[in-house]
């Protein structure tokens with residue numbers, strides 16, 4: 001064993017490798033991405049790893065490997081689980097032979113996601129055991145435990161970290177690579193009664209699962225990571241309890257001291273719920289506060305426990321508005337809830353550690369200690385701060401693509417359907433080119449749907465290259481075959497940029513390091529039957545605008561492929577500069593493009609280019625009415 | 636469970652692309668070189684495209700959560716002044732702020748969003764943090780010295796170490812961390828960035844910067 005400073009995601013990857021994982025597949029998505037990247041970086045000979053085209057494919061690859069007796073890991077973010085849910089729901093009935101771990105990263109906040117769905121709830125729905133780690137170290141250890149459990153039960157096991165565990169770093173004690181388990185899978189053994197799902201099998205499987213989960217719940221009451229602790233020692237007789245889990249357990253710990261006489265239940269296996277342990281926890285308590293992130297999973301389970309066992313303990317939490325119903329918990333949101341629940345600061349108990357210190361002025365104020373009260377009052381008024389929504393990078397080719405379509409379609413009735421990726425940021429002003437965005441690949445058929453209602457709208461669907469492969473192709477087939485009239489715009493920057501530049505079938509590289517034949521977007525579209533498929537460099541502004549005008553006028557489904565590499569990968573070296581003599585301060589470049597490298601001077605109104613950001617993409621050069629900008633070089 | 640006395644809690648703040656994650660790694664590595672346990676929480680994802688980003692870095696035994704509570708940070712190291720202000724509610728009374736004076740003006744300020752009022756921001760920092768706890772780094776001077784603005788994150792870390800804002804972590808610890816982590820291509824530049832300590836200035840009431848304030 002040795003200690004390493006690891007990100008939670010890295011720790012889970014190493015945990016899987018140490019447990020002898022054989023096959024790893026996934027689709028990138030924040031906050032899960034680094035797990036698979038770490039596996040790829042550190043895998044020993046013989047471990048197979050791939051970025052699949054989407055989560056459904058990834059889960060099926062892992063399932064196949066597990067059918068053949070291998071240990072398999074599949075990684076995704078919470079919305080990816082929706083894509084993978086079709087195979088997963090059935091796999092729950094079929095089961096596996098080798099251990100299979102489904103790692104799903106949840107994103108409370110949400111910080112980088114469309115939804116705040118809780119995978120603990122999904123696990124209960126899918127009837128699959130789920131482990132919920134509190135820290136990178138625990139997440140590391142849980143990977144091996146999850147594989148063991150999966151193999152023993154012959155069903156997939158879900159591990160559900162949240163963003164703060166995924167992207168938190170910590171000193172983790174990990175096994176040395178020479179001690180990692182090595183496993184030789186037995187191979188697939190033909191047995192139609194086991195591997196072919198039919199209603200008859202499902203009837204049996206469902207009954208067996210219900211029985212298994214009931215006894216597993218009993219057993220998990222003894223799992224060492226499901227714990228009951230008392231702040232005032234084992235002999236105290238507290239009347240109040242706190243039930244928590246995951247990263248929230250650390251916020252609870254930050255806000256408690258030995259002076260608080262409480263009992264704390266930490267649930268590491270929200271499904272099956274360790275009811276026996278929970279009943280021991282409830283014994284002798286008057287009230288319990290459930291501190292959870294996302295759904296009130298533990299809260300509902302405790303209410304059910306009380307109901308089943310005839311206990312009269314008041315269960316509080318999200319359902320009683322004692323904990324915020326949505327969003328991410330923080331050290332202070334939990335501190336405030338605990339202050340109220342423990343009635344701290346009202347009696348002789350003294351202020352909680354959390355109330356030492358000022359809270360942000362826009363936060364509801366818990367009683368600051370009196371010393372701070374004055375400071376709070378005398379404080380200067382904070383200045384207005386600029387807002388910083390994320391934006392496309394300086395020189396990003398997507399900016400040029402959106403701008404070309406915008407220029408070409410000015411004055412016409414249009415609909416611009418966006419999709420998931422960096423290019424969702426085309427929504428920001430001044431581009432303002434995203435009318436809809438729902439989920440991976442949805443824009444294509446949303447555009448189609450609108451045109452059935454409003455045939456006079458020129459509908460565009462923007463889709464990135466990775467998203468096109470992930471779930472765009474079926475959408476194009478649907479629109480084409482059903483005679484839609486719309487323009488597909490593929491923004492091809494040859495990478496999966498938003499999640500940190502992963503390869504995909506259009507890049508010609510695999511995670512095993514092979515250089516392979518690329519899947520051509522053009523040829524896929526032509527094979528579907530599209531006859532108008534034009535590829536153009538978006539940074540050649542005039543030609544790009546002309547192409548959009550021409551293509552959009554064609555009937556049926558037609559496609560434009562804007563091809564230019566992501567500047568983060570291509571690292572262009574040229575810079576553009578503004579000739580201050582020629583710049584008349586009209587700020588057309590700023591108002592039209594919103595490139596973050598274009599900085600208007602507050603006093604003169606003239607524009608300067610920030611050389612640290614500019615990539616010399618030349619887009620601003622091409623639209624400056626006085627030709628004041630030069631020096632760039634198109635890639 | 637915590638009493639807050641034994642750990643040093645530091646917030647790194649900036650704009651996506653300024654290198655907060657690398658700075659946090661360097662700081663963590665430097666502290667580990669001293670044998671201290673470290674926890675950090677990073678902003679990774681959409682905000683890295685020019686949004687507000689922060690890292691929470693907790694050095695020492697006494698922490699359970701990777702996030703620092705409001706009013707509990709010992710120091711804020713900011714690569715951008717507005718971002719220093721944005722994180723101020725995390726600073727404990729008497730905590731220190733080390734910030735760059737160079738604004739990164741967002742596109743939103745030029746397209747109808749709130750304006751970027753640098754003098755107001757600097758003078759607020761000055762009043763709220765107090766003269767003796769605020770160090771302002773002249774980013775333009777650092778850039779002139781180094782020939783690039785791209786290592787401002789490392790310049791700020793060096794400045795913070797000199798200002799005594801990193802708890803037990805010293806300049807030497809940081810240099811050792813740079814040697815351990817940074818690729819050979821940038822090693823020299825990053826070491827120079829750490830060492831240029833004389834780019835300190837002190838903000839006066841109107842937010843102008845006055846020359847010549849080495850803090851140590």
Ligand code: SF4
Nearest residue numbers: 395595614617618620
């Ligand atoms: S050339 Fe103009 S548009 Fe392109 S990155 Fe530089 S400033 Fe931005």
Ligand code: SF4
Nearest residue numbers: 393396422497566567
């Ligand atoms: S990472 Fe690449 S694709 Fe994403 S905004 Fe930046 S340049 Fe554009």
